[in-house]
Amino acid sequence: MTDNTALLLPAIEATADAALAARLQHLIDHKTKPLGALGQLETLALQLGLIQRSETIRFYAPQMVVFAADHGIASEGVSAFPQAVTLQMVGNMLAGGAAINVFARQHGFALQVVDAGVAAELAAHPQLLQRKIGAGTANLCAGPAMSSAQAVQAIHAGMAVVKDLPGNVVAFGEMGIANTSPAALLLARLARLPISEVVGRGTGLDDAQLVHKRSVLTRALAHHADVQEPLAVLAALGGFEIAMMAGAMLQAASERRVVLVDGFIAGAAALVACALLPAAKDYLVFCHCSAERGHHLLLAHLQATPLLNLDMRLGEGTGALLAWPLLQSASLFLAEMASFDSAGVSGKTEI
Ligand SMILES: Cc1cc2ncn([C@H]3O[C@H](COP(=O)(O)O)[C@@H](O)[C@H]3O)c2cc1C
Numbered sequence: 001m002t003d004n005t006a007l008l009l010p011a012i013e014a015t016a017d018a019a020l021a022a023r024l025q026h027l028i029d030h031k032t033k034p035l036g037a038l039g040q041l042e043t044l045a046l047q048l049g050l051i052q053r054s055e056t057i058r059f060y061a062p063q064m065v066v067f068a069a070d071h072g073i074a075s076e077g078v079s080a081f082p083q084a085v086t087l088q089m090v091g092n093m094l095a096g097g098a099a100i101n102v103f104a105r106q107h108g109f110a111l112q113v114v115d116a117g118v119a120a121e122l123a124a125h126p127q128l129l130q131r132k133i134g135a136g137t138a139n140l141c142a143g144p145a146m147s148s149a150q151a152v153q154a155i156h157a158g159m160a161v162v163k164d165l166p167g168n169v170v171a172f173g174e175m176g177i178a179n180t181s182p183a184a185l186l187l188a189r190l191a192r193l194p195i196s197e198v199v200g201r202g203t204g205l206d207d208a209q210l211v212h213k214r215s216v217l218t219r220a221l222a223h224h225a226d227v228q229e230p231l232a233v234l235a236a237l238g239g240f241e242i243a244m245m246a247g248a249m250l251q252a253a254s255e256r257r258v259v260l261v262d263g264f265i266a267g268a269a270a271l272v273a274c275a276l277l278p279a280a281k282d283y284l285v286f287c288h289c290s291a292e293r294g295h296h297l298l299l300a301h302l303q304a305t306p307l308l309n310l311d312m313r314l315g316e317g318t319g320a321l322l323a324w325p326l327l328q329s330a331s332l333f334l335a336e337m338a339s340f341d342s343a344g345v346s347g348k349t350e351i
């Protein structure tokens with residue numbers, strides 16, 4: 001008998017290659033600059049070279065994918081905005097007016113929006129992929145957000161979305177009112193952090209609302225106290241867009257694409273992806289540290305250094321695209337900067 005809930009994950013190769021890493025480091029170290037002077041751009045060039053198995057980093061057809069879904073926990077009053085905003089913002093994205101549209105146009109990213117589980121039905125649109133798992137998750141305070149079969153279905157759907165995309169760079173973002181709540185819960189459980197340290201204001205809760213959100217999430221975590229295994233944690237505490245994004249990240253890594261990770265919610269999807277297949281991390285570029293409380297702890301747990309820290313707290317994929325010029329600069333300095341030898345510049349004085 002076939003088990004239709006079986007999780008089939010792609011094979012991901014670690015990018016480690018000592019010989020190539022040495023060649024890349026040699027190239028980087030012999031550019032006309034003091035050793036290490038390009039800082040994080042150097043680490044980024046090394047990571048990108050290893051992903052692409054090459055001493056030249058090339059990007060083509062960069063893609064931005066926004067996963068949208070609703071959350072049953074929104075009914076607990078954990079967001080400053082009503083659930084209807086998810087649908088309305090998807091409409092705004094399809095009309096080209098959201099922040100992510102602006103930055104996608106600016107940087108030449110093709111944009112797709114995926115309906116992973118928006119509560120209402122969305123009209124067909126050329127930039128919309130209909131992959132609805134359900135009409136929003138269940139309220140996870142009272143039971144699991146989704147069944148394990150739905151979690152598996154969402155991961156597989158995310159993988160299929162990426163399989164159909166062109167290009168070798170993919171950025172992920174999300175839209176889903178209340179989704180900082182599942183993101184905080186996933187972080188608390190998977191990284192074993194106290195919930196009070198990872199609950200944030202999301203769309204702008206005031207102090208009293210933040211206290212309420214904290215008590216709701218504390219109760220939710222206690223309700224699922226015995227759930228520890230990553231897939232079960234995702235089903236109990238996650239969201240359809242988060243699960244789909246995790247699957248999409250795994251597929252992109254298995255195809256050796258560069259994965260641009262946005263803020264707190266995309267970070268939670270990355271956390272799930274790495275819990276399922278740790279080698280995925282090699283392919284993830286953590287683009288920024290969001291102002292959402294807990295994001296810096298998520299990054300620290302993954303031992304990731306974000307490229308930007310701009311006090312942004314929007315999501316949608318915006319932080320991922322703002323970091324894109326840094327990846328371009330990493331590629332260009334490696335390709336175009338002269339070496340000490342080629343430029344006839346003297347090396348460091350031996351003292
Ligand atoms: C107009 C608007 C546009 C957004 N774009 C992204 N988010 C962000 O805010 C939501 C998460 O915050 P919380 O958990 O507090 O609801 C997500 O939809 C996220 O993408 C938005 C939120 C709003 C209101």
Ligand SMILES: O=C(O)c1cccnc1
Binds near residue numbers: 202264
């Ligand atoms: O960092 C994020 O992704 C974020 C933070 C607050 C609200 N929405 C998204």
